[in-house]
Amino acid sequence: MSTRRKFLKDAALASGAVGTAALGAAHIYAQEPKKxxxxxxxxxxxxxxxxxxxxxxxxxxxxxxxxxxxxxxxxxxxxxxxxxxxxxxxxxxxxxxxxxxxxxxxxxxxxxxxxxxxxxxxxxxxxxxxxxxxxxxxxxxxxxxxxxxxxxxxxxxDPCNFATVQPIRSLEDFKGKRIFTFPTAGKFLTRFGVIPVTLPWEDVEVAVQTGELDGIAWCGITEYTTVGWANVTKYFLTNNISGAxxxxxxxxxxxxxxxxxxxxxxxxxxxxxxxxxxxxxxxxxxxxxxxEGKKLELTTIPEAEWKTVEDEAKKFWEEIAKTSPRCQRVVDIFKKYNALMAEAGPPYRY
Known part of the structure; x- marks a missing residue:
């Protein structure tokens, strides 16, 4: 009987020690999660x-x-x-x-x-x-x-508009202009004589000031004003090549x-x-x-002339669609969506 009591006592002490150790380990783990x-x-x-x-x-x-x-x-x-x-x-x-x-x-x-x-x-x-x-x-x-x-x-x-040193009032004015823009947008704009230029973002403002760039097609007027590019350009073309x-x-x-x-x-x-x-x-x-902005003068290419750019975009879409079946699916969605918006009329499309 004495031996049995001693065994039970030792077992209880051991299990209590193990339980305390386990609780302590859990506490430490809870206090120190990996960030x-x-x-x-x-x-x-x-x-x-x-x-x-x-x-x-x-x-x-x-x-x-x-x-x-x-x-x-x-x-x-x-x-x-x-x-x-x-x-x-x-x-x-x-x-x-x-x-x-x-x-x-x-x-x-x-x-x-x-x-x-x-x-x-x-x-x-x-x-x-x-x-x-x-x-x-x-x-x-x-x-x-x-x-x-x-x-x-x-x-x-935002939309993609041009901010330039010289005014753009016709498609002829695009010819030879060195423009900072995005890869695909630049590829499309070469059809109108634009020379796309790739630079680090922080170098753009100085490049306009030194004449390395004639303008930018990277954003809308909100960004041109916010980032300071409106300080080194003079004109803003209201026609854009993309709404967002x-x-x-x-x-x-x-x-x-x-x-x-x-x-x-x-x-x-x-x-x-x-x-x-x-x-x-x-x-x-x-x-x-x-x-209300005072930094950039607004210019516009007449709607009838700008339609040339819109029509050329449709040809560009077809070229991209041929590059893969998945690209074809995307272009088909763009076509379906824009056709529906046009049929819906104002305010969706004018």
């Missing part, structure tokens, strides 16, 4: 990033409460924009905000990122095309074929997989918040600065 840190680079320079992404990233970091921190870097700060996709694949950076075109994404649909000529008329066209007309599924399909990078979603930015830039968010696939589901949802909500902010910031700014 996730991302480096995200945007296409935008500091003045522009303050609007197109920084508020949403600040909100994410605040709500994440130390579980995750996103460190934001601006255009070319860590990696040249044209190398962003490969850098993200390698894990040099964790995430990117840009258009597919500028970062040389190795997918056939990258040609539609940025400014695909006349694919949209207004910024609201972009979310409708992605969420109601099937572009989201096509983009997910395309990036599903690429290892190492996950496409997270797209949104709309298509930009996306991307992440290194391994790093995205490490993020807990609740933080993934938080990041997506912050993406949507950024998309919403831009809708009213650009829409209001484009109108207000045209009317």
């Amino acid at each position: 996730i840190t991302w480096r995200l680079q945007t296409y935008a320079g500091p003045a522009l990033a303050a609007h197109v992404i920084k508020p949403s990233i600040d909100a994410f970091n605040k709500v994440a409460k130390g579980e995750m921190e996103i460190q934001l870097y601006t255009a070319d700060q860590l990696v040249p924009t044209g190398e962003l996709f490969r850098a993200m694949q390698r894990g040099t950076i964790d995430a990117v905000q840009s258009d597919d075109d500028s970062i040389a994404a190795p997918v056939d649909v990258s040609v539609f990122g940025g400014y695909f000529p006349f694919a949209s008329r207004y910024s609201l066209d972009i979310p409708v095309l992605f969420e109601q007309y099937g572009l989201r599924k096509i983009w997910e399909e395309a990036y599903g074929e690429v290892k190492g990078v996950t496409w997270l979603g797209a949104g709309a930015w 830039w298509i930009g996306s968010y991307f992440a290194n696939s391994e790093r995205w997989a490490e993020v807990p589901e609740h933080l993934k949802e938080l990041f997506k909500l912050c993406m949507d918040n950024s998309h919403y902010y831009r809708q009213y910031w650009y829409w209001g700014g484009e109108a207000q600065i045209r009317v």
Whole structure:
């Protein structure tokens, strides 16, 4: 009986010690979760990033409460924009905000990122095309074929207008103009004599001042004013070649997989918040600065002459459609959507 009592006592003490140790270990683990840190680079320079992404990233970091921190870097700060996709694949950076075109994404649909000529008329066209007309599924399909990078979603930015040193009042005035623009937009504009120029974002202002550039076709008047390019150009062409830039968010696939589901949802909500902010910031700014702005003189190419550019865009669409069956599907969606908008009439199309 004495031996039995001693055995039970020793067993109780041992189990209590093990339980205490286990509880202590659990307590230590709960107090020291591994913090996730991302480096995200945007296409935008500091003045522009303050609007197109920084508020949403600040909100994410605040709500994440130390579980995750996103460190934001601006255009070319860590990696040249044209190398962003490969850098993200390698894990040099964790995430990117840009258009597919500028970062040389190795997918056939990258040609539609940025400014695909006349694919949209207004910024609201972009979310409708992605969420109601099937572009989201096509983009997910395309990036599903690429290892190492996950496409997270797209949104709309501003229209693509010209800001130039000399006025553009006819198609003839485009000839020989050295213009900073996006790859696909530049390819299209060569049909009218434009010479596309690629430069680091931060070098654009000086390049206009030194005469290396004759102008810019990179944004609308809100951005020209915000980033300072309206200070070195004189004229703003009201005709645009696209109603809205298509930009996306991307992440290194391994790093995205490490993020807990609740933080993934938080990041997506912050993406949507950024998309919403831009809708009213650009829409209001484009109108207000045209009317009240003092830095740029407005010029316009007559509608009958500008139709030449719109007609040429249709030929450009057909050429791109032939490059892959998936590109054909995208072009078919653009055709269907724009035909429906035209038939709907004002305010959808005039």
